[in-house]
Amino acid sequence: MHRTGLPSSHPAALFATWFGTGLLPVAPGSWGSLAALPFAWIIVTYAGAAGLLIAAVAVFAVGCWAAGRVERASGIKDPGFAVIDEVAGQWLTLVVVPLDPLFYLAGFLLFRLFDIWKPFPIRHIERNFHGGLGIMADDVAAALYAALVLLIGEHFLAL
Numbered sequence: 001m002h003r004t005g006l007p008s009s010h011p012a013a014l015f016a017t018w019f020g021t022g023l024l025p026v027a028p029g030s031w032g033s034l035a036a037l038p039f040a041w042i043i044v045t046y047a048g049a050a051g052l053l054i055a056a057v058a059v060f061a062v063g064c065w066a067a068g069r070v071e072r073a074s075g076i077k078d079p080g081f082a083v084i085d086e087v088a089g090q091w092l093t094l095v096v097v098p099l100d101p102l103f104y105l106a107g108f109l110l111f112r113l114f115d116i117w118k119p120f121p122i123r124h125i126e127r128n129f130h131g132g133l134g135i136m137a138d139d140v141a142a143a144l145y146a147a148l149v150l151l152i153g154e155h156f157l158a159l
Contacts, residue, residue, distance in 0.1 A: 003079075004081065016063070016081070016084050017081050017082065018087050033087075034108065035083075040091050049096075056092045060136055063132065064133050071132065082135060085135050089139030089142055090108065093146040093147050103154075111143055119145065122142055122145070
């Protein structure tokens with residue numbers, strides 16, 4: 001048993017911590033987002049942006065279950081080591097950008113900014129949604145903000 005309240009081999013612990021990434025000692029959310037990037041790159045390379053969107057929705061669904069399960073097992077509300085929400089949010093952010101390292105870096109930075117800052121309604125979602133859905137939903141909102149800024153940036157850079 002580890003701090004997730006589940007055996008380390010339990011599927012909910014594996015998914016919620018993104019295969020242990022969330023157990024790193026400092027800034028687990030940033031590590032979770034960073035760990036999502038190479039997977040996003042591979043998915044887009046072989047399945048395009050639509051494939052990444054489908055993967056983000058699938059990770060969101062699995063994340064609602066896994067994050068909720070480790071939240072209950074650990075007794076910690078929205079545990080920091082549950083980083084599957086960052087994976088789903090990061091992938092959703094990257095759906096709108098080209099397969100380019102600079103855009104991926106911008107997507108990473110913007111997603112982290114909105115996930116940490118939590119402008120309206122992100123903080124409202126975080127406070128009013130509970131369980132696995134609550135853990136996942138605020139990161140989706142942060143991803144939508146980041147994606148919007150990226151789309152606006154792409155538009156102005158294309159001029």
